[in-house]
Amino acid sequence: MTALQDDSQWRAPEVLGLILAAGHSRRFGGDKRLANLGGQTLLAATTLNLQPHVSAVTIILRHGERPEALGLPAETDVVQAPPAPIGMGTSLAAAVSRLLVSSESRHQHCVALALMLGDMPWVSADTLHKLVAQACHDVIVRPRHQGRAGHPVIFGRQFWPALAALEGDEGARGLLKRYQQHVVMLDVNDPGILGDVDTPADLPTLQ
Template identity: 75%
Template sequence: MTGPRDDHPQGTPGVLGLILAAGHSRRFGGDKRLADFSGQTLLAATTLALQPHVASVTVILRHGERPEALGLPADTDVVQAPSTPIGIGVSLAAAVSELLASTEPRHQQGEALALMLGDMPRVRADTLHKLVAQARHDLIVRPCHQGIPGHPVVFGRRFWPALADLDGDEGARKLLKRHQQQVVMLAVDDPGILNDVDTPADLPSPQ
């Protein structure tokens, strides 16, 4: 399924944000979440980029981590990944399971979930706004730049139980393939949806 829907109200408050930040940065050579990105940690920069466009942001951290140690406010909503490093699918499933079980009204009323990688602060504000504006409970919205799909991906609530059932280290890739007919590809002029930070060379040059 391609092409955006134009009848959605702008700035949907029912979209929740979930940032995946429990990985181990092996290609980076250190904890990239702490890398400096324009005066703040990389993870904080990504979180601040998403925050204005969603009703709330939850960050998946490694087991036992505290948000303030990563440059985030102490009151940041956090889900702890399992103590055994058994893949992004398991961490994602644990986080979505917590959201589904939550009794907080903002979680219960959530219509969609924007999944964002913790090392992608370059996604533009207008791109995030457009993605959120297309959210539906029964759709998956994914941005693409010059025909290449990127992140974040917005999953309607219909797909949350399937996200909560993921395992292994493949994330939501199989889910996207299984539900191709419900995927809206949103074309954007924004290379930031493809630009994650894998090595120190991917960071902005010091001023």
């Protein structure tokens, strides 16, 4: 198990926020990304919560979607998932593949990416700060609250090619098992790392 770094002399590493928001909200009964949360959409709230802690944010949307239709600024950097509904893993792979070949400095200089679900706006600023402080090219950092692992997960750049090779609907779960010797668990007093939205009833419960 890799040891945590001391962030007392912290300097922000270049970490890209990558938000997964191409799902179809079947359990929610509608598009949960548009759910109203304090006057903004759920997806916008998640994005704004993560944005101050990373060097840039990219959001994975469904094929053909525009960010402003989801309450996001038009200039938001987005990657559109493939047109066929072929799973989270394939959508994630498409986004990371683009990042690997990007000529933009904000992508080339990143040592890691923070993989966040689009329905998790309650992760605390302190947790996000601590996670980003541990970012390194050859480490995967995951928060844990009361024994339960949550999000976001920080993937060092060494693991991006593996993310780009994902297929189907499993997402990155299999990679966490494959590279478990590189995973650092960061214990936090923050239920927000577990607070995703599956049904409308989750919104008042988790706020």
